[in-house]
Amino acid sequence: MTKNISILSIFGVIALIVVGYNAQKMDLNLQNSSVLTGYTLIAVMLCVALLNTRKKLSMIPLGKASSWVVFHVVGGLLCVGLFWVHTNTFWPRGLYEGFLAGAFYLVSLSGIFGYLIQRLNSRKLTETGIEVIYERIPLELREIQEKAEEYIRECTEATGSDVLANHYLNTMVWYFQKPRFYWSTLFGAGNAKVWFRSEGASVKRYLSSEELDYFQHLEELVELKMLVDTHFVHQNLNKKWLLLHVPLSVGLVIMALWHLLLVEVYAL
Amino acid sequence: MILRDDRFSEKVSPYLRPNFPYVCGRAAAWGKPCHNGPTADGSCGGTSECHPYNEGGRWICRRPPSAGGPCSEGPLPDGSCCKTLTACQPRRTVRKVRGRVSVMVAAVVIAAIAAFGFDFGNQEQVASSLDAGPLSSIHQNFTSEQGCNACHAAHGSGALGWLEAAMTKSGPSDNCTNCHQFKNPVNGPHNSALISASHPGSTSCTMCHTEHKGADANIVKMDDAQCNSCHKAKFASFATNHKEFSETYPFGQRTAIAFNHSSHFGKHFKDARYSKNAPANGCVGCHNVALAERNVPVRGFDDTCAGCHQDTVAGREFVMFTFPEFEENPIDIEDIIESPGGTLAAAAKATQDLQGEVEKLAETTGSASSKAIVEEIKTILADLGDRVGSEEADEEFEPISSETLSPVSAELLGVNGEEVGEYAEATKTLVEGVLENGVTALAELVDEAGGNPDSLLRGLSNSTVVPAFTAWAANKEYEAAGETIEKGWYANELSLVYRATAHGDPVMKAWLDYAAQNGSESLNEAFLSRTDGAGACTKCHAVSSTETDKNADKNKKVALKVEWKSHPADGSPLVKYSHKPHVNLLGPGSWCTSCHKINEKAEFSAAFNQLDPHKFSSNFSSVKKGTCVECHGGGQVSQTCTTCHEYHQEPGFKKTMMRQVAGKK
Numbered sequence A: 001m002t003k004n005i006s007i008l009s010i011f012g013v014i015a016l017i018v019v020g021y022n023a024q025k026m027d028l029n030l031q032n033s034s035v036l037t038g039y040t041l042i043a044v045m046l047c048v049a050l051l052n053t054r055k056k057l058s059m060i061p062l063g064k065a066s067s068w069v070v071f072h073v074v075g076g077l078l079c080v081g082l083f084w085v086h087t088n089t090f091w092p093r094g095l096y097e098g099f100l101a102g103a104f105y106l107v108s109l110s111g112i113f114g115y116l117i118q119r120l121n122s123r124k125l126t127e128t129g130i131e132v133i134y135e136r137i138p139l140e141l142r143e144i145q146e147k148a149e150e151y152i153r154e155c156t157e158a159t160g161s162d163v164l165a166n167h168y169l170n171t172m173v174w175y176f177q178k179p180r181f182y183w184s185t186l187f188g189a190g191n192a193k194v195w196f197r198s199e200g201a202s203v204k205r206y207l208s209s210e211e212l213d214y215f216q217h218l219e220e221l222v223e224l225k226m227l228v229d230t231h232f233v234h235q236n237l238n239k240k241w242l243l244l245h246v247p248l249s250v251g252l253v254i255m256a257l258w259h260l261l262l263v264e265v266y267a268l
Numbered sequence B: 001m002i003l004r005d006d007r008f009s010e011k012v013s014p015y016l017r018p019n020f021p022y023v024c025g026r027a028a029a030w031g032k033p034c035h036n037g038p039t040a041d042g043s044c045g046g047t048s049e050c051h052p053y054n055e056g057g058r059w060i061c062r063r064p065p066s067a068g069g070p071c072s073e074g075p076l077p078d079g080s081c082c083k084t085l086t087a088c089q090p091r092r093t094v095r096k097v098r099g100r101v102s103v104m105v106a107a108v109v110i111a112a113i114a115a116f117g118f119d120f121g122n123q124e125q126v127a128s129s130l131d132a133g134p135l136s137s138i139h140q141n142f143t144s145e146q147g148c149n150a151c152h153a154a155h156g157s158g159a160l161g162w163l164e165a166a167m168t169k170s171g172p173s174d175n176c177t178n179c180h181q182f183k184n185p186v187n188g189p190h191n192s193a194l195i196s197a198s199h200p201g202s203t204s205c206t207m208c209h210t211e212h213k214g215a216d217a218n219i220v221k222m223d224d225a226q227c228n229s230c231h232k233a234k235f236a237s238f239a240t241n242h243k244e245f246s247e248t249y250p251f252g253q254r255t256a257i258a259f260n261h262s263s264h265f266g267k268h269f270k271d272a273r274y275s276k277n278a279p280a281n282g283c284v285g286c287h288n289v290a291l292a293e294r295n296v297p298v299r300g301f302d303d304t305c306a307g308c309h310q311d312t313v314a315g316r317e318f319v320m321f322t323f324p325e326f327e328e329n330p331i332d333i334e335d336i337i338e339s340p341g342g343t344l345a346a347a348a349k350a351t352q353d354l355q356g357e358v359e360k361l362a363e364t365t366g367s368a369s370s371k372a373i374v375e376e377i378k379t380i381l382a383d384l385g386d387r388v389g390s391e392e393a394d395e396e397f398e399p400i401s402s403e404t405l406s407p408v409s410a411e412l413l414g415v416n417g418e419e420v421g422e423y424a425e426a427t428k429t430l431v432e433g434v435l436e437n438g439v440t441a442l443a444e445l446v447d448e449a450g451g452n453p454d455s456l457l458r459g460l461s462n463s464t465v466v467p468a469f470t471a472w473a474a475n476k477e478y479e480a481a482g483e484t485i486e487k488g489w490y491a492n493e494l495s496l497v498y499r500a501t502a503h504g505d506p507v508m509k510a511w512l513d514y515a516a517q518n519g520s521e522s523l524n525e526a527f528l529s530r531t532d533g534a535g536a537c538t539k540c541h542a543v544s545s546t547e548t549d550k551n552a553d554k555n556k557k558v559a560l561k562v563e564w565k566s567h568p569a570d571g572s573p574l575v576k577y578s579h580k581p582h583v584n585l586l587g588p589g590s591w592c593t594s595c596h597k598i599n600e601k602a603e604f605s606a607a608f609n610q611l612d613p614h615k616f617s618s619n620f621s622s623v624k625k626g627t628c629v630e631c632h633g634g635g636q637v638s639q640t641c642t643t644c645h646e647y648h649q650e651p652g653f654k655k656t657m658m659r660q661v662a663g664k665k
Helices: A002-028 A033-056 A065-087 A095-128 A134-159 A163-177 A182-186 A191-204 A209-240 A242-266 B094-116 B158-167 B193-198 B224-230 B261-266 B306-313 B333-338 B343-365 B368-387 B407-413 B420-437 B439-448 B462-473 B506-518 B521-528 B534-539 B579-586 B605-609 B625-629 B655-664
Strands: B053-055 B058-060 B318-322 B488-492 B495-499 B543-545 B560-562
Touching: A002 A033, A002 A065, A002 B224, A033 A065, A033 A242, A065 A095, A095 A209, A095 A242, A134 A163, A134 A209, A163 A191, A163 A209, A182 A191, A182 A209, A191 A209, A209 A242, A209 B094, A242 B094, A242 B158, B306 B534, B318 B407, B407 B420, B407 B439, B407 B521, B420 B439, B420 B462, B439 B462, B462 B488, B462 B495, B495 B506, B506 B521, B506 B534, B506 B560, B521 B534, B521 B560
Parallel strands: none
Antiparallel strands: B053 B058, B318 B495, B488 B495, B543 B560
16 A cells, blocks of 8 residues: 555655646736635545545445455645645735634644554454454454463363462453453553463462463463554554544534635635 | 465365455464454454355255364254354454545545635634635735635635636636736737747746745746747857847937037037037936936937037927908908997997007006007007098008918918919908907817817917908908017018927927827928927937828828937837946946947938938947847846836726725725
């Protein structure tokens, strides 16, 4: 996808240069270049916003989703350039235009942020070595927890000792219930591992060799859950940033259309 | 389990519905999700483990393999599942939440536009989306009464008005000319009809002037590139590519005053007889630097030329009327006397009235001249009395005058002043008219000839006219009683004469203007001749043709004008230059000659012997571009197009705007 983005970016830059050149030419000819840049900007904005519609119409063959994302990314960056060509300033005067610019920048920044975290997260998710479907994570976690509890029962039955069982009930059950150490996992701090080792060290000296085997299984499950937690944290972020980007985009499009109407009524 | 290779098999994995708007409430609470999942309407679908189906009248369990397969208990007799679960509260997916938030944001934006999107004319309204930003300081006061409507006609016009405005081209430029005015065509390039003819298409104010950029914004800024976009001759900077100035720059035509700098500075001011009158400080002795703008105005006549030329003005009078030679007595005294309302009777009455007034004046003042006038009038009356009833009238007529009619009178009467047969009747009528109505008869004559009596006959009174015409009617030379002050209007012997009282004499100027606009060749010769013209005005003031069309009919009489006031050397309306900062910059000592160098070889005076002001030879060598480049070429000083050129012609404000300003004060 990166390659596609690079290729399409070349076309985006060319498009920006063409529009900018023509706008400058119009300015030099004392024509209103804002009409050209403004209508181009809103047209590209609407096309870029179609990605969301494309996702809802997955049953219709409208091209590969990845191609749409590439277009969305390049088109979004093109919008930033067009915005500056259109306004000739970083922050326009006028209260409404200020809000419009603010919304535009928020959408743009959230989009850039989303693109970057998706790039980073995909690498981190690949590094886990497993594939987990986001919607199945509760089920996966539950199964890991059930497996852990199965080991505990087997240990108790086989060794007649409840040390590991008590340790599980007092400490480990908290960890297996749901994703833990969210921020640590997000930033790769490894707190979960430290926590487990710390808690494990306090109980391992009381375990027999047979119990240590079960503890070894339990440790494997913890490491597996860490991977699932990693999937949850990053996939969750991959979805949650859109909670900012998409609604803001909707607001931006409405504000831009109102702006267009005002311009047509008052300035043209 | 996650590590199983067959974890997506239908035997171990439930069917996931990622596009469903809800997820299982148990999964959302990190419990074990049920196999069925929520329904599409958001209710729990997992209150039973399966939905049995009826086959051949028997209910069969449909629990899928991934949930453990058909249960051993089987469905209940009523067809319901035997394994019931507590219902969960399904939760919205992130996508669903995102959709709802999007709708909410859209609603908030639309509500905000509805609340603040319009200007309701409410002073307490906090903000409006129609507020495009503050106006420039020069415009912000003009919207206080009309508000946005001052520039935007569609403002407040309702939905239909907005629709119409959106569908038609009606920008704010249309309203600029409510206050601003320019030379026509207003919407033509450079407000020039000539340029508009060769470059069709209109301009609008907003092409260059954009408002709502803040109080301190420069809304008149124009870059060189914008000039280059239209002009075929494109250049990077004044110093490098601008064309050389014209051969006569900065002079586009001859000066209004035929002051020969070369002869005055080279000869007259060096002459011992006049050197005391030479301007003490060179150029600034005559040119008022304090008022320097594009032109450095010349000080008045009294401060400059009068030192040498004071007497020249009064040296040439003009004769308005000369009592001409008649072949027979034009005035029949008997007829006049016998007629109760006759002209001679009226003349006698007027003369008697005049006598009475002058006698009173003589008694009051004791003036010798007044007493002399009284004596003169008595003589005329006595002579009139002697002639009435005498046989003198019947004797052979011997005309007192051998003159021809003056060119001015001939022009006014519309006759040939050289031929007695042509002018006799008209002159007789004029004389009788003056005897009957005094100056009024002359005023009517001037008026009929297209002149303005108020200005042309200003200062002419019956006391001057009636005695003289009375004497001439009596075939006598008029001899003014006492010492005649020969300035202004006066009569002497056979003529009614005007001599200018001083420089700028309004009557003399009026007669020159009349001659220039309406006069015949003889009248032009009488007034506009540089050598013999009345008042000697045209010795210095140029007489120019008002005809600018080179293809005009050469046989057609061309109106002329006397150039009373000096005008800018370069008449180009799109060039701007102010002498003041340059003079201040150069300082005393360098003064004007830094740029203006006298060209002693120029045939300056010859240009004033013809009527075309554009055929001239300047007193000064042309100013070269290099002179300007010395400063405007190194980057230290501006050399943009607008440094020296204007875009608009004749910019100004309409009275409506001025009234608005006055109303505010």
